[in-house]
Amino acid sequence: MLMAQSQIDGKEMLAIRGTESSGLVGSNGITKDHVDIIKGHGLVRDVITEENISRMDGNCVIIGHNRYSTAGKKKSGINCVQPFVVYTAMGTVAIAHNGELVDAKQKRKEVLHEGVGLSTDTDSELIAQMIAKAIALNVKCQYGQDIGDITRELAVTMSALNMSYSLLVMTFDRLYAIRDPFGNRPLCVGTVLSPDGNPEAFIASSESCAFPANAKFEFEVKPGEIVELSKKGIKSVWQMKPNTPLAMCIFEYVYFARNDSEIEGQQVQSVREECGKTMALEDDLEADIVGNVPDSSLSAAIGYAAQSGIIYEPVLHRNSYVGRSFIQPNDLMRQNAIKLKFGVLKKKVQNQRIVLVDDSIVRGNTMRTLVKMLKDAGAKEVHLRIASPPVKFPCFMGINIPTNLELIAAHKTIPEICEYVGADSVRYLSVDGLVSSVQKGIERVANFSPGHCTACLTGKYPVSIDL
Structure with missing residues (x-):
């Protein structure tokens, strides 16, 4: 979702986090009121x-964003494409945001009542305008402050x-990498080496998989921390006092993050394999x-096979030219993507009792189609094993699951789900x-007590929700 670096190759690596739109904003490091924009x-x-x-040659500071919309009715408008750019009393400021503000409605009212106009109803623009407001209120007493420094x-x-x-x-x-005090969405920084x-x-990204091969992974931004990246290097410039429980999104491990990314000191692939074993x-x-539903459930299937002693065989082929169906913005687009996305390896499945592993069942559309495809190809039995608990509750923190009506596990029992998808x-x-x-892996490699948001699975939200 987020990326900033002198080389933009990593932006393609983060396309897994959003496919609706893409944008870059760059500055030459000299002119405080001018930026180059591609959206x-x-x-x-x-x-x-x-x-x-x-057109961006000569830019020394660049941020980019791949969009997967979760908030805002005008999701398809070009105005909603990030990064957002605002012109402030201290120069141009650009922002790229991953996540979703749970109290966006109230904050929006406050900003509008203060006379600030908004061109979209996205919470990302709201944050940008709140930063601009803070700059306007503080600029009169900041004459001795470095003009690019907006830490305060x-x-x-x-x-x-x-x-x-x-x-x-x-x-x-300069750039600032910032993470909320709950640590709900991942963010890491690194150094590109000659x-x-x-x-x-110096680079920052939602996931370390976006770092180029010649980059050194430095650290993950701490919950509630502001990290500055400038010509002088990388430094932590502010840390919010810890007064909230950590609530890293556990669905990052289940679905969103790429296998080769490192989150909370461990590689995502190893976590998914452990889920399969468990x-x-x-x-x-x-x-x-x-077998497995390609691609994010492969590690879980390998773990399941290793622990159970049942041989792993690929049973489905994924068309790599079709994007992730889950993050398509509407049901029709998701259905079309599923039809184009998979093919069956018929000789592998004929007359076989198959354990089909997937990372999650959200709406049930994909699985219903795949079970039918496997049985039509000659599979004797298809048993679904899902490497996460049932998703029963909507997410208000950045995953596009807005209502219980879209969640098959919210209104069907497991036997009813089994009947609906046609599995054995x-x-x-x-x-x-x-x-x-x-x-398990965090405790082995990290020096902190982990905490995770499981709201979509348990209904226990880390904060009250502004509905």
């Missing part, structure tokens, strides 16, 4: 072309915000092969099994 609808490769990039203004804004946000904020000569091993650029320990099924059996990983699988 458009579609995939990164369609928007960030060589021709467009050539960002701290004021953070103190007024609730979850959920990870932010990149750009002034004309061939002789010296620092060449799921097999909770199961007692006899079958011939273990359905079984989910338990909540305790997921949490233990995630925290």
Whole structure:
């Protein structure tokens, strides 16, 4: 979702986090009131072309964003494409936001009543205008302040915000990487090294998979922390006093994050494999092969196979030219994506009892189609094993699950889900099994007590929700 670096290759790597639109904003590091902007609808490769990039030559500070809309009725408008740019009393400020403010309605009313106009109904623009307001209120007493330094203004804004946000904020000569005090959305920083091993650029991204091969992973931004990236290097410039429980989104491990990313000190792939092993320990099924729904459930399927002793075989082929169906903005687009997305490896499935592993069932559309495809291809039995608990409650922190009506597990029992999708059996990983699988690796490599948001699974939200 978020990316900032001197080389923009990593933006393609983060297309997994959003496919609706893409944007870049760059500054030359000298002119405080001028930025270059590239924005458009579609995939990164369609928007960030060589021709467009050539216009940004000479920029020393760049932020980018891939959009997966969760808030705002005007989701398709070009005005909603990030990064947002605002012109302030201290120069141009650009912002890229991952997450969703749970109290956006109230904050929006406050900003509008203060006379600030908004061009969209997205919470991301709201944050940008709140930063601009903080700058306007503080600028008169900041004459001795470095003109690109807005640390104090960002701290004021953070103190007024609730979850959920990870932010990149750009002034004309530096970047700020910011994470909400709950740590709900991931954010990390690194250093790009020259061939002789010296620092060449500094980068920040939602996921470490966006870092180029010659980059050194430095650290994850702490919950409630502001980290500054400038020509002088990387430094932590502000840390909110810890007064909230950590609530890292556990669905990042289940679905969103890429396998090769590092979150909370552990690789996502290892967590998903552990989930598969735990799921097999909770199961007692006899079958011939273990297969999976490509691609994010592969690690869980490998873990299940290793723990159960049932051989793993690929049973479905994924068309890599079709994006993730879950993050398509409406049901019709999701259905069309499913039809184009998968093919069956018929010789692998004929007359086989298949354990089909997937990371989650949200609406049930994909699984119903896939079970039918496998049985039409000759599978004797199809048993679904889901490497996460049933998703029963909407998310208000940045995953587009707005109502219980869209969640099959919210209004159907597991036997009813089994009947709906046409499987021979359905079984989910338990909540305790997921949490233990995630925290097992953190306790081994990290020096903190982890905490995770499981609201979409349990209905226990870390904060009150502004509906």
